[in-house]
Amino acid sequence: MMLMTQTMRWFGPRDPVSLRDIRQAGATEVVTALHELPNGAVWTAAAIAARRAEIERAGLGWTVVESLPVHEEIKLRAPGHERHLDAYRESLRNLAAGGVGVVTYNFMPLLDWTRTDLAFAMPDGALALRFEPVALAAYDLFILRRPGAADDYDEALCSAAERRFAAMDEDARHRLERTIIAGLPGSEESFTSAEFLRAIHGYADTGADRLRENHAAFLDAVCPVADEVGVRLVVHPDDPPFPIFGLPRVVSTEADVAALFARVPNPSNGLCFCTGSFGARRDNDLPGIVERLGPRIGFVHLRSVAHEADGSFHEAPHLEGHAGMADVVTALHRLQRAEGRSIPMRPDHGHQMMDDLTKRTNPGYSLLGRMRGLAELRGLERGIAHALA
Ligand code: DNO
Ligand code: MN
Numbered sequence: 001m002m003l004m005t006q007t008m009r010w011f012g013p014r015d016p017v018s019l020r021d022i023r024q025a026g027a028t029e030v031v032t033a034l035h036e037l038p039n040g041a042v043w044t045a046a047a048i049a050a051r052r053a054e055i056e057r058a059g060l061g062w063t064v065v066e067s068l069p070v071h072e073e074i075k076l077r078a079p080g081h082e083r084h085l086d087a088y089r090e091s092l093r094n095l096a097a098g099g100v101g102v103v104t105y106n107f108m109p110l111l112d113w114t115r116t117d118l119a120f121a122m123p124d125g126a127l128a129l130r131f132e133p134v135a136l137a138a139y140d141l142f143i144l145r146r147p148g149a150a151d152d153y154d155e156a157l158c159s160a161a162e163r164r165f166a167a168m169d170e171d172a173r174h175r176l177e178r179t180i181i182a183g184l185p186g187s188e189e190s191f192t193s194a195e196f197l198r199a200i201h202g203y204a205d206t207g208a209d210r211l212r213e214n215h216a217a218f219l220d221a222v223c224p225v226a227d228e229v230g231v232r233l234v235v236h237p238d239d240p241p242f243p244i245f246g247l248p249r250v251v252s253t254e255a256d257v258a259a260l261f262a263r264v265p266n267p268s269n270g271l272c273f274c275t276g277s278f279g280a281r282r283d284n285d286l287p288g289i290v291e292r293l294g295p296r297i298g299f300v301h302l303r304s305v306a307h308e309a310d311g312s313f314h315e316a317p318h319l320e321g322h323a324g325m326a327d328v329v330t331a332l333h334r335l336q337r338a339e340g341r342s343i344p345m346r347p348d349h350g351h352q353m354m355d356d357l358t359k360r361t362n363p364g365y366s367l368l369g370r371m372r373g374l375a376e377l378r379g380l381e382r383g384i385a386h387a388l389a
Contacts, residue, residue, distance in 0.1 A: 001385050002336045004300065004345040006374060007031045007064060009365060011185060012051070016360055017367045019058035025371040026378065029061040031104075031299075031346055039069045039188045040084050043091040048098035064299055064344050065095060066104040066272075067236070069188045070218060072199075075109055076206055077214045085218070089225045096229035102298045102344065103226075104272045106236040107215045109206070109247040110199050111180075112187035113239040113277075118179055118363045119352070120314050126351035129364050130314035131240055131280070137161035138168070139176050140245060144193050146200065152246055185362040200245055208248040212259075215250060219264040226268035232298040234270040235260070239277040240313075241284070253281065254289050261296055271296045275323045276303035276348055280313050286323060290331035295339065300332060301348030302377050315349055315364070318373040319380065329381050333388065347373030 008022045010030040022030055034043050034051060055062045068091055071084040095103060106112060116135035119127045137157050140149045142165040150158060168176065183190035191199065206214070219233070226233050241252035250256055257271055271293060278284040290297065304321035305313040319325045336343055350369025352361055359366070 001389070002340065002342055003381055003385060004332065004336065005029060005063075005342045006378060007344050007346045008370060008374065009066060009186075009346055009348075010055075011035055011362060011365070013054070015362070015365075017362075017365070019055065019060055021367050023059055025367065025374055027060070027346075027374065029063060029344065030055055031064045031066045031344070032062065033065055033067055033186075035186075040071045040087055042087045043068070043094055045094045045098060048094055048100070052098060063100055064102040064104065065100050066299075067186065067188075068092070068095070068103045068105055070105050070107060072110070072189075072202075074218050075107060075211065075214055076202065077217060085221045088222050092222065092225050092231050092233075093229055096231045100231065102232050102234055102270075104234050104236055104299060106238070107211070107218070107251055108238050108249060109203055109211065110189055110191075110196070111244070111247075112189070113184050114180060114244060115184065115363075116176065116179060117314075122351060124353075125357075126353035126369065127357070128315045128351050129349065130312060132310075132312040133157060134160045134164050134310065134312075135176060136180065136244060138164040139180050141165070143173055143177055144197060144245075146197060146245060148246065185365050196245075200247065203247055206248065208243075208250055211248045212250045215260065216263045219260075219266070219269055223264060223266035223268045227266050232268050232270045234272040234298040236272040236301075237274050237277040239274070240280045241277055242281070254278075254284055254293070257289075257293060257296075261293070269296070270298040272299045272301060273297045274301035274303070274348060275325070275328055276301060276305055276315065279321075279323050280305050280307075282307065282322070287327040287331040290328065290335055294331075294335040297332075297335070297343065300343055300345040302328070302345055303348040303373070315351070317351070317376075318347060319376050325377070326380060326384070329377070330384050330388075333381060333384050337388075345377070347377060349373075 007029040008027040073081040115129045117130040120130035138161040181191040238249040238252045304316045304323035306316040306321040349364035352366045356366040
């Protein structure tokens with residue numbers, strides 16, 4: 001029976017979640033990166049081999065990287081970006097030689113994934129991550145004070161944000177600022193508000209069209225090497241999948257990725273199908289994306305969001321919420337059978353729950369919530385496979 005390859009993200013030796021934990025959760029592989037290296041550094045063959053040895057000693061495999069970060073100079077096509085392309089190609093060669101077949105990246109300007117609340121209480125007392133437009137606008141308008149920000153929000157949102165800001169004490173304002181710009185786990189960038197304003201200004205001439213062009217130019221530069229060495233580059237969709245802080249986001253919808261594959265048809269140009277990110281827009285048809293773009297999918301993040309009335313969303317238990325996980329997993333299972341390959345998947349985030357509530361954890365990446373998610377997803381896929389057999 002062809003099933004998905006069950007993986008869990010591991011942030012390396014400093015992750016409070018150990019390789020043994022991940023193995024006991026039932027994953028057979030980790031997904032990881034050389035997080036200790038600065039963005040732009042070449043991943044050497046020796047460093048890759050050492051990390052692999054550590055993972056394999058724990059009885060786990062490593063075939064998927066998340067992420068090999070794309071330097072801001074590449075996203076901006078700034079002068080001097082060529083040396084970052086050289087480094088990227090060299091890292092890809094070293095990763096292929098070191099046994100990695102899938103490399104995840106994203107093309108979001110400045111911020112990677114973004115939330116406004118890292119401890120949103122669920123009815124059962126577990127804590128979820130949440131994104132709330134009013135809180136984002138409160139930060140943007142009254143803490144960051146981004147010039148021109150008011151033009152990006154309608155009047156009702158501006159006044160709700162103003163009321164929210166007024167109701168927050170200094171601590172709450174500071175917490176909101178850190179939540180949004182200090183960098184969630186796996187993010188490459190971390191800012192103060194002053195730095196963030198300057199960095200946003202750097203995108204003044206880079207709107208959506210130019211960012212799309214820069215994305216395609218990046219792929220034109222690296223895909224030939226990826227094709228040659230047999231690595232698939234998979235783009236992670238924008239999270240959330242719409243522009244924030246006036247910065248363009250161009251990997252938000254099925255149409256975005258379909259256009260990208262049409263523009264850069266190299267076989268190595270692939271997709272990290274993240275149901276939580278795409279699913280934060282109601283107009284993305286998740287099983288439909290699998291049906292239409294399946295051959296491009298090299299890696300899967302399974303998670304669900306619950307949409308709230310005011311445009312907020314929070315992360316739901318994996319089989320609940322908006323994703324419609326049974327239909328998604330059915331589509332993925334069919335894809336695997338049709339293509340005769342096992343697709344690597346991971347439970348992308350989980351609630352902070354049980355013993356993890358009192359532990360130091362990476363937001364979204366505590367162990368027990370992800371273990372619950374992986375167990376549910378594993379059971380779901382087995383049941384579907386059994387029924388379809
Ligand atoms: C968040 C992750 C993202 C993802 C990057 C890929 O939990 O899914 O940070 O790793 O966007 O480059
Ligand atoms: Mn994801």
